Amino acid sequence: MDIAVETRNITKRFEKGRVVALDNVSIYVKKGEIFTLLGPSGSGKSTLLRIIDGLEEPDSGDVFIDGKCVTHVPAHKRDVCMVFQRLALFPHKNVFENVAFGLKMHKIDKNEIKKRVEETLWKVELNPEIYALRFPHQLSGGEMQRVALARALVLRPAVILFDEPLSSLDKRLRDKMRVELKQILKRFNLTAIYVTHDQEEAFVLSDRMAIINKGKILQEGTPRELYEKPQSSFIANFLGDTNIFKGVIKQMKGNLVIIELQDGICITANYTETPPISRDVLVSLKAEKIVLSDRPLFENHLEATVKEAIFVGEKIIYVVELNKELTLKVIEKNFGKTWRKGDRVLVNWLPDDIILIPE
Amino acid sequence: MGKTIAKSSIFLNFACVLISAFILIPVVIIFLTSLDPAKYIRFPPSGFSLLWYEYFFSNKVWQNGLLNSVYVAVLNTIISVPCGILAAYAYRKYTFKLKNIFNTIMIIPYVTPSLLVGIALLMAFGRTILRGTYFIVAIAHALWSTSFIYILMQAALSNYDFTYEEAAKDLGANLFQMFSEVTLPLLKSAFIAAILFAFISSFGEVTMAIFLVTSKTVTLPVLLWTSLKYELHPVATVASVICIIFAIVIFMLITKFFGTGMLSKIGM
Numbered sequence: 001m002d003i004a005v006e007t008r009n010i011t012k013r014f015e016k017g018r019v020v021a022l023d024n025v026s027i028y029v030k031k032g033e034i035f036t037l038l039g040p041s042g043s044g045k046s047t048l049l050r051i052i053d054g055l056e057e058p059d060s061g062d063v064f065i066d067g068k069c070v071t072h073v074p075a076h077k078r079d080v081c082m083v084f085q086r087l088a089l090f091p092h093k094n095v096f097e098n099v100a101f102g103l104k105m106h107k108i109d110k111n112e113i114k115k116r117v118e119e120t121l122w123k124v125e126l127n128p129e130i131y132a133l134r135f136p137h138q139l140s141g142g143e144m145q146r147v148a149l150a151r152a153l154v155l156r157p158a159v160i161l162f163d164e165p166l167s168s169l170d171k172r173l174r175d176k177m178r179v180e181l182k183q184i185l186k187r188f189n190l191t192a193i194y195v196t197h198d199q200e201e202a203f204v205l206s207d208r209m210a211i212i213n214k215g216k217i218l219q220e221g222t223p224r225e226l227y228e229k230p231q232s233s234f235i236a237n238f239l240g241d242t243n244i245f246k247g248v249i250k251q252m253k254g255n256l257v258i259i260e261l262q263d264g265i266c267i268t269a270n271y272t273e274t275p276p277i278s279r280d281v282l283v284s285l286k287a288e289k290i291v292l293s294d295r296p297l298f299e300n301h302l303e304a305t306v307k308e309a310i311f312v313g314e315k316i317i318y319v320v321e322l323n324k325e326l327t328l329k330v331i332e333k334n335f336g337k338t339w340r341k342g343d344r345v346l347v348n349w350l351p352d353d354i355i356l357i358p359e
Numbered sequence: 360m361g362k363t364i365a366k367s368s369i370f371l372n373f374a375c376v377l378i379s380a381f382i383l384i385p386v387v388i389i390f391l392t393s394l395d396p397a398k399y400i401r402f403p404p405s406g407f408s409l410l411w412y413e414y415f416f417s418n419k420v421w422q423n424g425l426l427n428s429v430y431v432a433v434l435n436t437i438i439s440v441p442c443g444i445l446a447a448y449a450y451r452k453y454t455f456k457l458k459n460i461f462n463t464i465m466i467i468p469y470v471t472p473s474l475l476v477g478i479a480l481l482m483a484f485g486r487t488i489l490r491g492t493y494f495i496v497a498i499a500h501a502l503w504s505t506s507f508i509y510i511l512m513q514a515a516l517s518n519y520d521f522t523y524e525e526a527a528k529d530l531g532a533n534l535f536q537m538f539s540e541v542t543l544p545l546l547k548s549a550f551i552a553a554i555l556f557a558f559i560s561s562f563g564e565v566t567m568a569i570f571l572v573t574s575k576t577v578t579l580p581v582l583l584w585t586s587l588k589y590e591l592h593p594v595a596t597v598a599s600v601i602c603i604i605f606a607i608v609i610f611m612l613i614t615k616f617f618g619t620g621m622l623s624k625i626g627m
Binding site for chain 2: 053054055074075076077080081082084086088090091092101102105106151152155
């Protein structure tokens with residue numbers, strides 16, 4: 001396994017040590033991999049990116065790029081490039097000059113610069129004949145993104161860092177750009193670290209991802225692993241629409257656990273790996289894993305009343321009430337039978353979809 | 360609707376003309392008086408001639424005064440522009456200890472009466488080798504000027520995104536390349552405005568200079584002041600016109616490079 005970037009025990013404090021931005025953070029990114037750091041704003045994800053880029057120095061810990069320790073190497077001598085949140089295309093330089101900037105700084109021969117810039121503009125699907133002489137203010141949001149990407153790509157860095165570059169675009173364009181971005185990165189087998197607070201963006205782009213909160217890496221793995229097997233209520237809550245309950249284990253037989261949520265209301269769950277240690281557990285159930293029906297579909301079902309039905313277009317969000325204190329969020333496709341406020345329904349789910357959170 | 364706008368715009372034009380006329384009164388009076396061939400200053404003028412302009416440009420004392428003013432202004436610009444710009448840049452870009460105190464210290468010369476600065480420098484350097492040199496006058500001006508440029512650059516830098524510099528570093532630019540490729544071109548107008556402000560503020564300054572010059576280093580405004588005080592010689596009006604022209608031309612250049620928007624930001 002070839003490691004492109006690794007951080008070891010990075011710690012960084014701000015404001016004279018009062019604010020801990022990063023707390024003992026260790027991550028690694030394999031060559032050719034798209035690795036995403038997903039976290040809420042202020043979680044420290046951008047700081048980690050800036051430390052990898054060399055724009056900030058960690059208080060302790062080390063950064064390795066291609067196996068070499070670069071902790072004290074300044075930004076301009078590191079083999080990494082960043083696509084900034086606000087893109088930071090030089091407003092006084094045209095597209096060609098922006099993309100050529102890095103090569104010019106590295107004193108590359110003029111003809112070679114021209115060749116590589118044009119080659120790179122084609123890679124990001126911008127025709128150099130049309131775009132080379134335009135200035136950033138003459139470009140659309142999507143075109144600016146491409147130029148910013150080209151400016152980093154042209155240097156063929158060991159890793160490209162992305163600091164939420166799509167966040168300024170409107171939703172439709174953002175959806176389109178992230179798919180395109182992934183295609184470009186994959187086509188040229190590039191290594192990337194992508195920072196975002198947007199779960200969907202992280203899921204679309206990542207081979208592997210890590211969730212970061214309050215300067216700590218909480219869990220890392222593939223998007224699917226994180227979504228299906230969250231190891232903390234923070235992650236269970238952060239990813240997707242999740243119902244989380246406190247419960248008490250009543251009975252265990254084989255792989256099945258029976259958990260009482262409240263007096264009388266019991267559910268059955270599967271556990272595959274380690275059995276829960278304490279009797280008090282947190283139980284997570286994703287909203288889209290629940291099916292509403294008028295007849296029992298699975299073994300796990302409970303009676304409920306529809307409190308709210310919110311039409312969103314392709315899906316319908318229901319809030320159903322099991323009893324006065326226990327409500328569930330349910331997401332169903334806008335297909336087949338739909339329900340209205342006040343309807344009596346059965347809520348069904350598979351025992352596999354109940355996740356016990358070890359905490 | 361359209362009619363109301365047209366009416367009020369006529370009124371507005373009228374008001375503008377009136378206010379401009381009021382503001383121009385002293386300039387016009389001095390300009391007309393400078394063209395009067397009479398041997399003493401009076402208004403309205405009795406004739407038209409360039410007599411006193413000829414006198415001004417052929418008289419050694421006044422010529423010297425003009426040159427001295429230029430020397431001092433250039434020297435002041437060389438000292439105060441880098442100091443003011445670098446101080447403002449550091450303040451905006453970095454976090455450091457006692458930053459607020461630094462900021463206050465930088466602004467003190469701007470709010471101190473220049474009379475006091477002149478007297479203080481005279482007392483400090485009056486008996487040293489620096490007495491009566493261009494350098495000591497320029498230093499006095501640079502105190503005020505650095506402070507002013509610091510404030511001016513704060514305004515310019517508030518619109519400046521330091522991410523451009525980070526992007527340059529990220530792409531492999533060293534400090535010098537970053538400055539010449541990104542910082543300088545992006546802040547060019549502000550730098551030019553700072554230079555022009557430094558020059559003109561020093562060129563027309565009299566309150567500090569009057570304490571610090573000797574007959575050899577006397578500047579144009581000081582000469583003008585003494586001439587008006589002791590002889591009321593008509594050539595003083597010519598000197599005034601020259602000062603005014605310098606100021607107007609430079610201010611026009613400043614608005615061209617800096618834009619009026621930025622000037623309103625610093626309360627000009």
